Amino acid sequence: MYIFKSKEELQKHLAAFSKGETIGFTPTMGALHLGHMHLIEQSNLKCDISICSIFVNPTQFNNPNDLAKYPNTLTTDLEMLENVKCDIVYNPPVNDLYVKGEKAKSYDFGSLTTILEGEFRPGHFNGMATIIEKLLNIINPTIAFFGQKDLQQLYIVKNLAKQMKSDTYIEGVETVRGKSGLAKSSRNKLLSENAKKEASLIYNCLNYCENNKAIGVTKLKSHIQQEFLKNENFTLEYAEFVALKTMLPIKDWEAVNQSAVCISAYHSGVRLIDNIIL
Numbered sequence: 001m002y003i004f005k006s007k008e009e010l011q012k013h014l015a016a017f018s019k020g021e022t023i024g025f026t027p028t029m030g031a032l033h034l035g036h037m038h039l040i041e042q043s044n045l046k047c048d049i050s051i052c053s054i055f056v057n058p059t060q061f062n063n064p065n066d067l068a069k070y071p072n073t074l075t076t077d078l079e080m081l082e083n084v085k086c087d088i089v090y091n092p093p094v095n096d097l098y099v100k101g102e103k104a105k106s107y108d109f110g111s112l113t114t115i116l117e118g119e120f121r122p123g124h125f126n127g128m129a130t131i132i133e134k135l136l137n138i139i140n141p142t143i144a145f146f147g148q149k150d151l152q153q154l155y156i157v158k159n160l161a162k163q164m165k166s167d168t169y170i171e172g173v174e175t176v177r178g179k180s181g182l183a184k185s186s187r188n189k190l191l192s193e194n195a196k197k198e199a200s201l202i203y204n205c206l207n208y209c210e211n212n213k214a215i216g217v218t219k220l221k222s223h224i225q226q227e228f229l230k231n232e233n234f235t236l237e238y239a240e241f242v243a244l245k246t247m248l249p250i251k252d253w254e255a256v257n258q259s260a261v262c263i264s265a266y267h268s269g270v271r272l273i274d275n276i277i278l
Contacts, residue, residue, distance in 0.1 A: 060127030
């Protein structure tokens with residue numbers, strides 16, 4: 001496994017590969033877990049070369065304290081990537097990707113950023129898109145892999161690739177879950193074992209929606225709200241039913257697999273998000 005700290009060295013290495021070889025790319029901010037490993041495994045299956053970036057992107061944090069507290073588990077991350085047979089890791093310092101004082105670009109993603117995470121984390125998606133655009137331009141992968149857990153991010157990146165006229169295919173990969181249904185996330189490390197058990201409430205609500213789709217959006221939304229009210233350790237931030245293509249709220253179902261229910265909630269001060277496509 002090759003590890004590069006500079007884009008120049010990375011690009012020099014990539015230039016040595018034949019043009020027929022396909023490149024799979026998984027961007028991360030480290031603190032890796034089984035969900036990330038699943039993305040690399042998909043890359044290994046579908047591409048000749050697998051690249052993972054580890055870079056904590058400063059422009060997508062609303063709160064400087066969150067940036068300062070973001071976990072650094074680089075040694076463990078590299079061991080995990082080696083075990084899953086990742087070929088290349090790009091782990092640059094900030095000044096390899098941003099010039100001093102550089103801010104996030106301002107993008108127009110239309111309705112994709114108006115609600116959900118866009119409403120509760122202003123500026124986040126501009127920062128995320130800024131770094132993804134930089135990374136896609138540096139690596140020029142055949143396929144870039146993104147987890148479905150960050151559903152809104154996935155559709156924004158698809159839109160970004162179109163705006164860039166990029167040849168990279170953006171592939172969404174199904175969410176990896178623990179036995180309780182809790183989606184794998186770097187934030188799960190902040191939860192106690194009891195909190196992890198209680199956090200299965202999110203998946204239980206999503207699963208209920210999938211199994212009871214016939215009762216309609218209004219009743220399902222009410223069910224989620226009532227379930228969260230029963231658990232005093234949880235604070236529901238949003239439960240929204242949206243159309244995948246626009247991320248706008250719906251009152252009736254779109255075509256099969258074109259709607260989603262998205263939930264954000266706090267447990268023990270830890271913010272958790274999840275979704276299911278319906």
